[in-house]
Amino acid sequence: MSLNHVDIRRGFRRSQRCETANCVEVDTDRALSGRVYVRDSDEPGAVLAFAPTDWSAFLRTLRTD
Template structure:
């Protein structure tokens, strides 16, 4: 399990006004973490910075 102590979370600019939000922490060395803002103590997905960039590219181009 990855230690996310010290993570600084920010909400996605694409979050909905109904509270369906994704939060991202990119301040930890060598990783980017993503979680559901409604379950802040629940699981988080963890990416390498390159993996996160690839994920973002894919989601922007997926139809």
């Protein structure tokens, strides 16, 4: 995981289950950077960048717990 400057106009999307303004948004456009970007919808300028393998491991953990 790293903190990077990312163009906030990129293709971030939120879960269809998000019904409030307090959501996590994800940009998985790996073709451009090889990273998965995550941000808080309330603070779109602060972005975390994950390697695709780390992101996949995180999602597997969520699905099994």
